[in-house]
Amino acid sequence: MIETIAAVSLPVDEKLEIRKNRILPEAGTAQEKRKRISIVTGIHGDELEGQYVCFELQRRLAEEKEKLAGIVDIYPAMNPLGIDSISRGIPAFDLDLNRLFPGNIDGNMTEYLAAEIIEDVKGSDCVIDLHASNIYLTEIPQIRINERHQERLVPMAEKLNMDLIWVHGASTVLESTFAYSLNSVGTPVLVVEMGVGMRITKEYGDQMTDGIMHLMKAMGIWEGEVKPVKKPVISRNPEDVCYLNAGVGGLFIPLVKHGARLKKNERIGRIVDPLRGKVLDEVLAPTEGMLFTLRDYPIVDEGSLMGRMLKKEVCGYA
Amino acid sequence: MHKRIIYQIKGMYRDDFRITGYEFGEGEKSVCIVGSSRGNEVQQIYCCGRLVKKCRQLEAEVRIKKGHKILIIPSINPYSMNIQKRFWPTDNTDINRMFPGYNLGETTQRIADGVFREIKDYAFGIQFTSFYMPGDFVPHVRMMDEGFSRVETAKQFGLPYVVIREVRPYDTTTLNYNWQVWNTQAFSLYTTTTARIEPKGAGQAVLAVMNFLSRQGMIKYSIPEQNEPQVLKDKEMISVRTAKSGIFEALVKTGEAVDVGQPLANIMDPYEGENLETLYSPVRGVVFFQHNEPLTYADTVVIKIVKR
Numbered sequence: 001m002i003e004t005i006a007a008v009s010l011p012v013d014e015k016l017e018i019r020k021n022r023i024l025p026e027a028g029t030a031q032e033k034r035k036r037i038s039i040v041t042g043i044h045g046d047e048l049e050g051q052y053v054c055f056e057l058q059r060r061l062a063e064e065k066e067k068l069a070g071i072v073d074i075y076p077a078m079n080p081l082g083i084d085s086i087s088r089g090i091p092a093f094d095l096d097l098n099r100l101f102p103g104n105i106d107g108n109m110t111e112y113l114a115a116e117i118i119e120d121v122k123g124s125d126c127v128i129d130l131h132a133s134n135i136y137l138t139e140i141p142q143i144r145i146n147e148r149h150q151e152r153l154v155p156m157a158e159k160l161n162m163d164l165i166w167v168h169g170a171s172t173v174l175e176s177t178f179a180y181s182l183n184s185v186g187t188p189v190l191v192v193e194m195g196v197g198m199r200i201t202k203e204y205g206d207q208m209t210d211g212i213m214h215l216m217k218a219m220g221i222w223e224g225e226v227k228p229v230k231k232p233v234i235s236r237n238p239e240d241v242c243y244l245n246a247g248v249g250g251l252f253i254p255l256v257k258h259g260a261r262l263k264k265n266e267r268i269g270r271i272v273d274p275l276r277g278k279v280l281d282e283v284l285a286p287t288e289g290m291l292f293t294l295r296d297y298p299i300v301d302e303g304s305l306m307g308r309m310l311k312k313e314v315c316g317y318a
Numbered sequence: 319m320h321k322r323i324i325y326q327i328k329g330m331y332r333d334d335f336r337i338t339g340y341e342f343g344e345g346e347k348s349v350c351i352v353g354s355s356r357g358n359e360v361q362q363i364y365c366c367g368r369l370v371k372k373c374r375q376l377e378a379e380v381r382i383k384k385g386h387k388i389l390i391i392p393s394i395n396p397y398s399m400n401i402q403k404r405f406w407p408t409d410n411t412d413i414n415r416m417f418p419g420y421n422l423g424e425t426t427q428r429i430a431d432g433v434f435r436e437i438k439d440y441a442f443g444i445q446f447t448s449f450y451m452p453g454d455f456v457p458h459v460r461m462m463d464e465g466f467s468r469v470e471t472a473k474q475f476g477l478p479y480v481v482i483r484e485v486r487p488y489d490t491t492t493l494n495y496n497w498q499v500w501n502t503q504a505f506s507l508y509t510t511t512t513a514r515i516e517p518k519g520a521g522q523a524v525l526a527v528m529n530f531l532s533r534q535g536m537i538k539y540s541i542p543e544q545n546e547p548q549v550l551k552d553k554e555m556i557s558v559r560t561a562k563s564g565i566f567e568a569l570v571k572t573g574e575a576v577d578v579g580q581p582l583a584n585i586m587d588p589y590e591g592e593n594l595e596t597l598y599s600p601v602r603g604v605v606f607f608q609h610n611e612p613l614t615y616a617d618t619v620v621i622k623i624v625k626r
Contacts, residue, residue: 011563011613012588092615094404095450099488108451108559109615136409173415175487245422249330273330301408302327303425 005075006116008109016081018113020120023058023072026065035070035221038121039212041130042075043098043178045082045089049195050130052205057212070221073124078117078178086198088134099173101181118181125219126156127189128212129179135197136297137305138258141204142166143232144191146174149183154234157190159218161211161229164292164310167236196296233315240314242286244307246271246300250280254306258294261317268307271300288312319374324391325432327425335397337433342373345385348536350440350502351527352391352433352493355414355447356405357398358513362446365509365523366392372524381538388536389440394433414447415488417496434496442471442534443497443504444527448512451619452611454572456604457522459547460506462489465498469549472505476529476544477522479606479624483552510572511610550624556601558621560585562594566614574605575626582621585614601625 006018025034039057041050054076061068077083081091089096095110103114121127133139142164143157150167157165174180179189194208195201207230214229216222235241246252254269256262262285271281283306285291293308300306320341327335353359353366370390376382393399397407405412411426418438419431437443449455458479459472465485472480489495497504507526510519532539560566565586570576576599585595601623609620 009563009616011565011615088410093450108618112617134409172487172490243422245424249328251330275331299330299408301425303423303428304408305424 005120006113008113016113018075018078018080018117020073020075021058023061023068023074025068025070035125035219036073036123037070037212037216037219037221038073038075038124038127039130040075040078040121040127040178042077042079042083043129044096044131044134044197045079045085045087045091046135046197047088047130047132048083048198048200049132049205050192051076052200052202053130053208053212056205056209060209060213064224067222067224069223070125070216070219072216072221073121075117075121088197098178099176101176101178114178117178122182122185122187124187126215127179127182127187128160129189129191130208131191131193132195132197132199133193133293136295137307138196138294138296139193140164140259140292141192141194141207142292144168144193146170146180146183147236149188150236152188153183153190156188156215158232158234159211159215159229160190160192160232161207161214161227162192162194162232163230165232165234166241167234169238233310235310235314240311242289242309242311243305244268244283244286244309246281246283246302246304246306248280249301249304250299252283252295252298252300252304252306254294256291256294258291260291261312261315262289262291262309264288283307285309290315290317319370319377324436325394325429327429332397335429337391337394337396337429339389339391339436340370340373342377342388342390343382343384343386343536345387347440348386348388348534349442349444349531350389350391350437351444351446352394352437353446354393354399355395355445355493356412357395357401357403359393359446359448360399360513361509361511361515361520362448363393363399364515365446365507365520366390368520368524369527372528376537376539383536383538386536388531389437391433391437394429414493415491417491417493418499430493434493438497438500438502440497440502442530443494443502444530445493445504445506446509446523447494447506449508449607451609452512453607453609453620454510455508456573456606456624457510457519457526458508458606459526460508461504462495462498463551465495465504466501467498467503467505471503473547473549474530474533475505475507475526476541476547477507477526478545478547480547480549481552482549548624554625555606556603556623556625557619558582558597558600558623560595560597560614560616560618560620563614563616564588564594565612566609566620568608570605570608570621572605572608576603576605576623578602583609588613597621599623
């Protein structure tokens with residue numbers, strides 16, 4: 001059942017509508033007693049990995065409709081104008097929707113949209129907020145959790161078939177995100193980062209969908225068979241993660257694959273100068289561990305992030 | 319005048335990214351003035367350019383008092399200005415959301431760190447900045463309600479209004495907020511426009527800075543008598559909001575006095591030319607802010623009025 005959760009008329013003969021698809025079980029428990037999971041994506045218009053998950057999840061649910069025992073709300077495009085124009089933020093305003101929450105129902109158009117989104121999703125028993133890093137970096141499938149909400153969220157996140165759960169420090173700026181706003185009012189939101197902006201990584205999408213099905217089963221929303229899930233690495237200390245920032249601007253050429261397990265000082269890539277044909281910098285692993293973030297967009301400025309590594313002792317591999 | 323590079327990054331195909339500062343006078347770090355941090359803040363760099371010229375004249379005439387150093391940085395983001403993009407060219411981040419910066423972080427964090435190291439020890443900080451919504455303002459000084467800056471100091475600019483606003487979560491990464499964390503009295507100076515130059519407004523802004531420097535005893539400058547500025551909270555302003563989207567046809571100007579019930583703007587149907595809505599003033603006051611784009615959205619604050 002397609003529903004419009006917020007609508008605003010645009011200046012020239014167009015209506016902006018944010019829509020969801022509510023999938024209900026065929027029969028059984030009274031609607032008010034049913035558990036509800038919400039799949040949210042497209043808050044950033046240039047992150048498309050969640051699009052495939054929205055499709056694939058519905059495809060699987062449709063195959064065994066009778067096994068659905070709860071409500072599945074799918075919100076594939078919270079920022080429809082951004083998705084249509086390959087814009088991360090809300091076009092025309094150049095505002096990041098994920099810095100406008102909880103919004104204001106009496107505020108301007110963007111604040112109003114944010115408030116309507118919160119109002120509609122609020123009360124879900126679990127929300128999955130699917131992101132795809134950005135157009136510069138590729139991420140392994142992971143869930144990021146604000147340390148303030150870790151007690152409630154980590155046990156749910158462990159059921160989602162992700163490679164990594166990254167519990168990060170609180171930041172005042174992040175208080176205006178969709179996830180923080182809902183977590184603060186008691187609606188649990190798990191923020192997923194996987195893949196890269198503007199692309200679909202089908203393998204990650206399938207992994208995520210398996211995880212959602214598994215979590216739905218644990219919540220009593222799904223009564224069909226599910227696949228076993230991975231045990232994720234959990235990082236809770238800032239010291240677990242090493243950042244690789246470019247020491248010089250140029251063209252970054254990676255020499256290892258995303259997810260590679262590296263020895264200390266192993267070569268990750270090079271920054272080169274195509275004009276002069278020179279190598280400007282060798283990028284070496286600062287520690288032994290796994291390269292869980294890798295730069296996808298090759299041009300770097302001084303300071304640009306080229307990757308992140310998780311220390312070996314946290315990854316737990318032999 | 320001492321012109322020097324405050325911060326620099328090597329460019330690959332572009333010229334190096336350089337932030338240039340102009341120092342006047344010698345002695346303790348008294349005032350730092352920062353212009354554009356976004357690529358469309360043209361009026362802000364224009365004001366600073368005129369200020370550099372004025373300070374150069376004051377210095378030549380030995381009118382900067384001993385013991386005071388004034389630093390003016392017309393732009394901390396020339397790369398974005400040169401390609402007419404509001405935020406950082408490659409990753410679209412906002413330098414004014416990166417303070418106090420991080421020298422080992424990403425590019426705009428490093429820029430913020432490089433700038434902040436140079437400017438954090440000044441007694442006073444003045445930033446020419448712009449609003450996130452497109453529009454023209456009555457020139458004013460804006461300050462946060464919690465922090466190190468004082469209303470009495472803000473009044474010394476001699477602008478007609480001092481606006482106090484609540485601190486919001488995103489403020490913690492702005493220059494103004496971080497200046498105050500480091501015990502600098504920081505003020506945001508809003509001039510009339512952003513993406514186009516407006517000489518009269520820039521003249522007012524230069525005079526406002528002269529008023530301030532003179533009242534602080536840093537320069538010798540004959541300043542006019544001023545009326546007591548009106549101090550108000552942002553929330554006290556009356557917002558006039560659209561109900562319809564369409565073409566925005568302004569019927570008043572910023573700074574104009576309006577009466578209750580006076581028409582302020584029309585929202586027109588772009589296809590059929592019909593008037594969809596007329597916005598009326600709910601109070602007697604002065605138009606403080608007005609939308610300046612030809613199109614507008616529904617549910618948008620397009621005019622703010624200060625009650626008289």
